[in-house]
Amino acid sequence: QVQLVESGGGLVQPGGSLRLSCVASGFTVDYYAVGWFRQAPGKEREGVSCISTSNSSTYYADSVKGRFTISRDNAKNTVYLQMNSLKPEDTAVYYCAASVITSVQTMCATTRHAFWGQGTQVTVSS
Secondary structure, eight states: OOEEEEEOOEEEOTTOOEEEEEEEESSOGGGSEEEEEEEOTTSOOEEEEEEOTTSOOEEEOTTTTTTEEEEEEGGGTEEEEEEOSOOGGGOEEEEEEEESOOOHHHHHHOOOOSEEOOOEEEEEOO
């Protein structure tokens, strides 16, 4: 069964950090670009950061540049999102997705991907 499972969300104060994990099962994530997306209440799902199959390319939304870092460990079939200097506006449900799209910029610009996780809640509040 093909599955993506996110974890690592939670409640954190502004300025704090969280590391999200996305574990793939049922398929080898090596052959797919992977992205992190988020959806806040009343807003559309948006691409946050995407990474290519070989770690050679990454994309970050302007709103998270310099604060978030995406990485992948293909041996563990896992992709991470390290989130630092969190702000209240980062509050959302965070999803990971896997795609055959090769351009990380294109991947993050669309939500039409083959595989999605169930999401993990991130709340930034004092």
